[in-house]
Amino acid sequence: MEKILTKKSFPAWVKNLQSYTVYAPEKQENLWSYEVIQNPDKINLEYLNTVLAPKKITYPQREIFLQFNTSKEGKPQIKEVLPEEQPAVIFGVRPCDAKAITLTDKVFGEEPKDPYYWSRRNQTILVGLTCNPPPSPNCFCLSVGGSPHSKEGLDILMTDMGDKYHIDSLTKKGEKLIKAAENLFKPASPKDKKELEKIQRESEKKIKREIKDIKNIPDKLKDMFESPFWDEEAMSCIRCGICTYLCPTCYCFDITDELTSTLPLKGKRVRTWDTCQFPDFTMHSSGHNPRPDKASRLRQRILHKFQYHVENYQDYLCTGCGRCISLCPMGIDIIEILNKVRDYE
Amino acid sequence: MAEEFEPKIIAFLCKWCSSAGSDLAGVSRMKYPPNVVPITVMCSGSVSPLYIFNAFQKGADGVLVSGCHPGDCHYIKGNFYARRRIALVKELIEYIGLEPQRFKMSWVSAAEGKKYTKIIQDFVQELKPLGPQKKLRREK
Amino acid sequence: MVNLEEIKKEAKNILEEGKVKYIIGYAKSSNALMAAPTFVKKPEDIDKLIWDPTCFQNLVKFLLDEKRKKAREKEPDIRPVGIFVKGCDSRAINVLLQEKFITREDVYIIGLSCEDLGVLDEKKIFKKLKGEEPEKIEFDQRKNIVISTKEKTIKIPLKEILAERCLECTSSFPVISDVFWGDRNNRSPKEPFKSLEQIESLSQEKKWDFWQQQLSKCIRCYACRSVCPMCYCDECVVDSINLAITADTTAEEKSQKIKWIEKSPESSENFGYHLVRAMHLAGRCIDCSECERVCPVDIPLRLLNKKLEKVAKELFDYKAGLDPEQPSLVSSFKDEDPEDFIR
Structure with a gap:
C-alpha cells in the first residue's frame, strides 16, 4: 500500500503511536544514535549513519537470562527473566540495517528458537528510510545484494520526496501503524510513483564503493x-x-x-x-x-x-x-x- | 522513626602495624563503631587500586587504607610506595566526582589502638551525612 | 623541515643493507583524512611511505606484536625493526625501554619532528565540513589544509584543526632516535593542562554527572586498550578468563581466579574498567591520545589520563617517557612525597 505523508504531519503520526516505544536517530554531541523519542517534533530524519546499528535494540549488548538465589534451606532457586513485552517502533532504519536484522532472524530462528531474541523481535516494527544521499562514504550495499531503497526486513519504507514522504507499507505490522492515524495519509498518485522511481534510481548512483565480482x-x-x-x-x-x-x-x-x-x-x-x-x-x-x-x-x-x-x-x-x-x-x-x-x- | 543510615567501611589494614593496632583496640575493650569490615593485607603497599575500586563497586560507603608509620614498614619501604599510589587514587576519585571523604589513608602503629578507634569514629561521622554510596555500586 | 624524499632514501638504504627486518611507517588509506600503518619489507615498496599531519597512529603499538612474534619463533630474526616515531611516540619507546619490555637493539628509530604542528583531529575537521564528505586533501606549505568535497574546496589553517594534545605538547620532536628529521625546538605551551580546566572547575556532583554520562556510553570494544602502546599485559583485568593459563594450570586454580570486572557494559563495570586503566597508565601515559581518537562512541579518555599526568607532575615532579633510566612513578618514592592527606 503506497501513501503520501507531508513532512509537516509526520510528528502528528508519531504522536498517534503512544502505545509504542518510539526510537529514532538522535544526535548526541557529535554522534548519531537510536534513542527513545519523547518529543516527536524533534525527530530529524536527515541523519548520518548511527554508530551502533538498530541491532542494539533488537539484540541488546546485555540481557539477563535468569536470576538465581539460594533459599534458607540451601536449595537453589532459579527465575527466568524474559524481556518485558513492549511494542516498539524504530524510525529511520537504513535498508542495510533492516536486512541485517533479517540475517540475525535466521540465526536466532533456528530450532530451538531463542526466546529472548524473539520476544523482543516480534514486538518491534521497523520503519525504514531510503538512503538518498548515502549516509556514509563507505556504503557498498549494492555489492552485497542490497540497495539504498531495499524493502527487505522492513515493515514500512519511507522515501524523502522534498516536502513529503512516500510511505510504502509492506507488512501487516506496517498497516497497523498507518491505521493509527489514517487521516494523515493520502494515496500516492501515479506522478508520485514516477518521482519515487526517479529518486530510487538516483540513490543507487550515489553509492560510490563496490566489491567487484x-x-x-x-x-x-x-x-x-x-x-x-x-x-x-x-x-x-x-x-x-x-x-x-x-x-x-x-x-x-x-x-x-x-x-x-x-x-x-x-x-x-x-x-x-x-x-x-x-x-x-x-x-x-x-x-x-x-x-x-x-x-x-x-x-x-x-x-x-x-x-x-x-x-x-x-x-x-x-x-x-x-x-x-x-x-x-x-x-x-x-x-x-x-x-x-x-x-x- | 526512620533508622539512621549506618555506613559500611572496608578497611585494608597492614598485618604488621594497623591490623595489630585494631587488635589492640579490641583486646583493650575500647569502644568504636561496628561499621568497619577489616581486611588484613601483608602491607599497605600491596593494596592495589583495583581493591579500592572493587570495594566501592561492591557497595562500600567508605574505604580506608592503613599502614605503618613512615620508617616502620616491615618491608622497609612498602608504605612509601602506598603513599604515592594512594595519592593518585585519591586525586582520581575526586576528579570523577566521587565524594573525596569516602576514601582515607592513615598510619596506625601496633601501639595506636586509641588512634585507630578515633579514625573509625571520625570516618563514620563523616560518612553518615553523605548517605549510601551508589555511584560506583553495582546494581543488585 | 622534514623531507620525505630523504626519509625514503634512508628507508631504502637500511632495507637494502639488511640493517632492519622491516619498517613500520605510514601510507595512504581509503580515508583521505587518515593515514594507515604500513609495513615495508622490500626496498621497492618505499614509495608507499608518506609523512604528513594525517599520520595519527602511534606505531609503537606494533613493537609489542613484534616482541610476541619473536618469542614464538624458534630461530627468530634478531635484527631491529625500523619505525617512524613522532615526539609522543618516542616517549612511548622510552617507557617500554624503562620497563625493559623491549631493548634498544630491538628498534631502529626513524625520528620525525612535528615541528610547529602535530596531527589533525578528524572530529574538528568534520565540524568545519558540516556534514560534507572530504574527497581529496592537500597540504599547502604546512600552513593550510585544502579539502575538496563534492561541492566545494575549502582551505583551513592547520592550527585550527590540530589535535588537542598537539596544542598542549611540550616536546614535539622525538627524544630518542637513530636518525632524525626536522627541528628540535622545545615548545612551551602556556597552559599545558588547559583541557582539564573545564572539568576541574565543575562541582563534585557535576563532575560525576559528566563522567557518568561519558562512561555509560562505553561499549567495551576495548579499542582504547588495544591501541595503547602501554597496554601490553598478557592478561588484562577485564578479560573474562585467565589468558596466562598453561596446560598445567589446575581446574581449582582456574576456578579461584577472581573476576574483578564483569563483561556487561553497565555503569559500574565501565567505571571499574576505565579507572583501573587510568591508574595503570599513571606515570606511563605519554599523551599520544590514541585511546580518545579511536573510541567509536567519543569518550574523552584523554582527560582521564591527562589528569593523572598532571597530578604526577605537580605532586611528584614526574614526567613520563623523557628518560629511559629514571625509575618509574609508582615503583619509586621520595622522602618528601606529600602526605598531608594521611592521618
Whole structure:
C-alpha cells in the first residue's frame, strides 16, 4: 500500500503511536544514535549513519537470562527473566540495517528458537528510510545484494520526496501503524510513483564503493584458509572489537554468571556481545587457543561473512553499511581486502 | 522513626602495624563503631587500586587504607610506595566526582589502638551525612 | 623541515643493507583524512611511505606484536625493526625501554619532528565540513589544509584543526632516535593542562554527572586498550578468563581466579574498567591520545589520563617517557612525597 505523508504531519503520526516505544536517530554531541523519542517534533530524519546499528535494540549488548538465589534451606532457586513485552517502533532504519536484522532472524530462528531474541523481535516494527544521499562514504550495499531503497526486513519504507514522504507499507505490522492515524495519509498518485522511481534510481548512483565480482569470492576463500595473505592483511590490526560490535550482522555472544553474593550464592546469568577479534573468544580451558594470532581472527571475520554464512544460509553476512571501514582506527578496509582476495594469485 | 543510615567501611589494614593496632583496640575493650569490615593485607603497599575500586563497586560507603608509620614498614619501604599510589587514587576519585571523604589513608602503629578507634569514629561521622554510596555500586 | 624524499632514501638504504627486518611507517588509506600503518619489507615498496599531519597512529603499538612474534619463533630474526616515531611516540619507546619490555637493539628509530604542528583531529575537521564528505586533501606549505568535497574546496589553517594534545605538547620532536628529521625546538605551551580546566572547575556532583554520562556510553570494544602502546599485559583485568593459563594450570586454580570486572557494559563495570586503566597508565601515559581518537562512541579518555599526568607532575615532579633510566612513578618514592592527606 503506497501513501503520501507531508513532512509537516509526520510528528502528528508519531504522536498517534503512544502505545509504542518510539526510537529514532538522535544526535548526541557529535554522534548519531537510536534513542527513545519523547518529543516527536524533534525527530530529524536527515541523519548520518548511527554508530551502533538498530541491532542494539533488537539484540541488546546485555540481557539477563535468569536470576538465581539460594533459599534458607540451601536449595537453589532459579527465575527466568524474559524481556518485558513492549511494542516498539524504530524510525529511520537504513535498508542495510533492516536486512541485517533479517540475517540475525535466521540465526536466532533456528530450532530451538531463542526466546529472548524473539520476544523482543516480534514486538518491534521497523520503519525504514531510503538512503538518498548515502549516509556514509563507505556504503557498498549494492555489492552485497542490497540497495539504498531495499524493502527487505522492513515493515514500512519511507522515501524523502522534498516536502513529503512516500510511505510504502509492506507488512501487516506496517498497516497497523498507518491505521493509527489514517487521516494523515493520502494515496500516492501515479506522478508520485514516477518521482519515487526517479529518486530510487538516483540513490543507487550515489553509492560510490563496490566489491567487484563478489560471486566468485566465497569459492576463492575456500582455498585461502592457509594463505599467508591473512598475515599480511592483519599486520595493522590491533584486535579491538570495533568492527564486530558496530557490525549490524555480527551476533556472537558470551554467557556469564554475575554474582552479587557468594554466600548465599546469588546472582544472574547474562548474555553479552562477544567478538571473534578478542583473544579469549576461542580460548580453551586447557590453555590452547586455536586462533592464537590476529591473522587467524581477521580471517575468521572475513570467512564467516563471505564463506561460512554463504554455505549455511546462502547469503553474505554483510549488508554493506560501511561502519567497520569508517571506524577502524587503523584504516583496515573490508572492500579492499575482498578486492585483493578476488585478484589473489 | 526512620533508622539512621549506618555506613559500611572496608578497611585494608597492614598485618604488621594497623591490623595489630585494631587488635589492640579490641583486646583493650575500647569502644568504636561496628561499621568497619577489616581486611588484613601483608602491607599497605600491596593494596592495589583495583581493591579500592572493587570495594566501592561492591557497595562500600567508605574505604580506608592503613599502614605503618613512615620508617616502620616491615618491608622497609612498602608504605612509601602506598603513599604515592594512594595519592593518585585519591586525586582520581575526586576528579570523577566521587565524594573525596569516602576514601582515607592513615598510619596506625601496633601501639595506636586509641588512634585507630578515633579514625573509625571520625570516618563514620563523616560518612553518615553523605548517605549510601551508589555511584560506583553495582546494581543488585 | 622534514623531507620525505630523504626519509625514503634512508628507508631504502637500511632495507637494502639488511640493517632492519622491516619498517613500520605510514601510507595512504581509503580515508583521505587518515593515514594507515604500513609495513615495508622490500626496498621497492618505499614509495608507499608518506609523512604528513594525517599520520595519527602511534606505531609503537606494533613493537609489542613484534616482541610476541619473536618469542614464538624458534630461530627468530634478531635484527631491529625500523619505525617512524613522532615526539609522543618516542616517549612511548622510552617507557617500554624503562620497563625493559623491549631493548634498544630491538628498534631502529626513524625520528620525525612535528615541528610547529602535530596531527589533525578528524572530529574538528568534520565540524568545519558540516556534514560534507572530504574527497581529496592537500597540504599547502604546512600552513593550510585544502579539502575538496563534492561541492566545494575549502582551505583551513592547520592550527585550527590540530589535535588537542598537539596544542598542549611540550616536546614535539622525538627524544630518542637513530636518525632524525626536522627541528628540535622545545615548545612551551602556556597552559599545558588547559583541557582539564573545564572539568576541574565543575562541582563534585557535576563532575560525576559528566563522567557518568561519558562512561555509560562505553561499549567495551576495548579499542582504547588495544591501541595503547602501554597496554601490553598478557592478561588484562577485564578479560573474562585467565589468558596466562598453561596446560598445567589446575581446574581449582582456574576456578579461584577472581573476576574483578564483569563483561556487561553497565555503569559500574565501565567505571571499574576505565579507572583501573587510568591508574595503570599513571606515570606511563605519554599523551599520544590514541585511546580518545579511536573510541567509536567519543569518550574523552584523554582527560582521564591527562589528569593523572598532571597530578604526577605537580605532586611528584614526574614526567613520563623523557628518560629511559629514571625509575618509574609508582615503583619509586621520595622522602618528601606529600602526605598531608594521611592521618
